[in-house]
Amino acid sequence: MKKLFWLLVAVLVMSTALAQQTRLRVFVGGQQRPDVMRKIFDLYQSRNPGVRVDVEVGGATSDQQQQYLTTVLASRDPSIDVILIDVIRPAQYAAAKWADTLDKYLPSATRQALLQQYLPAYAKANVIGGNLVALPSFADAQFLYYRKDLLEKYGLKPPVTWDEAIKQAQTILAGERNPNLNGIGFMGNISEGTVCSFLLPIWAAGGDVDEGGKLVLTEAQARASLQFWLDLMDKHKVAPPNMAEKAQDTIRQEMQAGRWIFGTLFAYAWNRFQNDADSQVKGKIGVVPLPRFEGGRSASCLGGWQWTISDFSKNKAQAYKLVRFLSSPEVSKILAIDASNLPVFPSLYRDADVLKANPWFADALPVVQAARARPVHPRYPEVADVMRKALNAVLARIKTPDAAAKEVIDGLRAIYR
């Protein structure tokens, strides 16, 4: 009888302990190494016995994830507490009031000190209208990947300007006479990557889309960008005529098969080139910042992922603690080593363990530091649609750069009014 009594007590204690346990549900994308994320959550659980973290894995692209999240958040569903969002989304989350602002947990002095530790672009991308909407998880940027072996063969140094890149591509193409080899690969289909393609020449020439929330892009700048990519196909002959159907991963696969001299791709490509069993270019790929124009500046398109707390979460305080852990240098280092994600802390690019796992991160820091954010605007999806459709239409040759540039400016004016 006594035994039964103690057993009953034990069961009661355990069940209240279970009831006190907070369960947090975290949403991550399918391409973001849910296995590594799980490992990080396990670490958090072992240090915080009162918290259980469940992972919900979403689609493999930013768009697919957001389609699902839009349904969840627009219906104010409280089931998800913490979400990993693309760097282009904080403004949208802030405007729709989907994200809990983090300022109430952070005195302004602490906030300042915290944000200064990150790469400056991320501190900027996550503060919307003075409110801190999210904290960075890992970085990403567009790089110029080049074929080291081919450039060495022709005694060329990695290009600094676009003119050099074009000339080098022409030299190598003329020398190799390989019909399967192409010059400069870039995204031109209807996708987010094509937005970056549209913006690169504008940034490389010193321009931008908006400043302080005001539209500053001119028709001439837009036209020059569209003309630049069209010229790579038609005038300089360093890209095949079907760039309008090229997605980022198509370029990556083709470069991996040895079909491109240069490719403008995000960071994920590096590991595929080095580690994939079918890679024809192992050890033959180099990485440099994207070229600039004569008199302009080198600019890359900023990517990366941020942790935000759903405004509909019922465990915001616990979620905040988790987010602080997830955006800490410790987790950034785990993500760098186990998932090859670029760190958001500049110091980790010199960390011996990180460099042992990813020697090329040493070259990546200047690129990430020079990366520029795509327009920060609550209606960003519409901004992006205008830009990618314009470049795609020009590459498909159904619109002239003149006509498309005018449409870009008209379309953006309607959004920025």
Next chain:
Amino acid sequence: MSERALAIWLLLPAGLLLGFVALYPVVRLIYTSFFQFQLTLGPEGSFIGLANYAAAFEDPRFWNALKNTVLIVLITVPGALLVGLLLALLANLPFRVKWPVRLGLLLPWALPLVFVGLIFQWFFDSQYGVVNDWIMRLGGERQFWLFKPDLAFIAICFTIIWKTSSFVALILLAGLQTIPKELYEAAQVDGASRWQSFWRITLPLLTPAILVAMIFRTITAFQTFDIPYAMTKGGPGNATETLAMYVRVTSIENLNFGYGSALAVLLFLLSMVITVIYLRYIRGADD
């Protein structure tokens, strides 16, 4: 309890379920379409009457999407009907080995639309696609199927016809098998040719089945989304964007639920009008 009351009680669960899953969303959609409701401008909407509809009529992208949708209907409905009829007649022939024809009938019908779109995207890829391979082996020029507006339209319509004609064929096959064999035998005795018995017996007796197939095919054609989305994403530019795709971009990507709802209501009205016309026809045919 009277029999009538019992009937009402028994029907109530089904009625409630139907009301919940069918009626409520439609009413809610129409309601939302009268609001300026875009989440990127804030979480609350405001009533603006018919302004969303007025905006649609002045929106060139709406007219472009409408034009594309109507073109797809006009091309793929007769196309699928013709191919489907041929397939059904083929399947109705007394072959000894029936499975190849049956498989050919069922496979396109069983494949999910997005798969079909992705498969044909590869077929029509300008660099790696099998279509260009055939063309170039025959001495033709490489064609940019998916980013020349006309060619992209042809590729999409071809794919839709391939995918949907088996559905039409299945309905028509069912119709064909209800036609009594005696009619053909009698016609043969009277000296009618095969062609004559097709025109005088098969086609008239198949008309109800054809109309049913046409209704279903037309409504789904108005809602065309998956195949062009997978093949071209509406590109080049907006050249192959359908109304359903524009509704998705507006609501799901741009979070403009008010305007998206108005566009969806317009699409709904369009399908309604067509259905009513067809239904009139069927009643007329029955009388």
